[in-house]
Amino acid sequence: xxxxxxxxxxxxxxxxxxxxxxxxxxxxxxxxxxxxxxxxxxxxxxxxxxxxxxxxxxxxxxxxxxxxxxxxxxxxxxxxxxxxxxxxxxxxxxxxxxxxxxxxxxxxxxxxxxxxxxxxxxxx
Numbered sequence: 248x249x250x251x252x253x254x255x256x257x258x259x260x261x262x263x264x265x266x267x268x269x270x271x272x273x274x275x276x277x278x279x280x281x282x283x284x285x286x287x288x289x290x291x292x293x294x295x296x297x298x299x300x301x302x303x304x305x306x307x308x309x310x311x312x313x314x315x316x317x318x319x320x321x322x323x324x325x326x327x328x329x330x331x332x333x334x335x336x337x338x339x340x341x342x343x344x345x346x347x348x349x350x351x352x353x354x355x356x357x358x359x360x361x362x363x364x365x366x367x368x369x370x371x
Contacts, residue, residue, distance in 0.1 A: 316354065320358045323358035337363060
């Protein structure tokens, strides 16, 4: 018989597909933040907006990259200098003092961001 038996190949491929489907959600990493809970509706945003995170220790992250508050404005200006849509989402831990979050928002606005959204978790 000169034909290749493809049944074992298909079985192996299906098993690999299932393994990757199960493990891929576990591979996403980010900055741990305890988000406040609200009962608001979701807003439509671009497919992949830039996310700015402020954690409990008052550390600021652009996506996964840590940045100091002093360099935040210039970094955001550089990121958005060639983008038409100036949209940014802010994730702030609920235990971060309100004044610090306002300082971050002020620097983001000074950098020329038109749309600033806040990420929260749905209330139970």
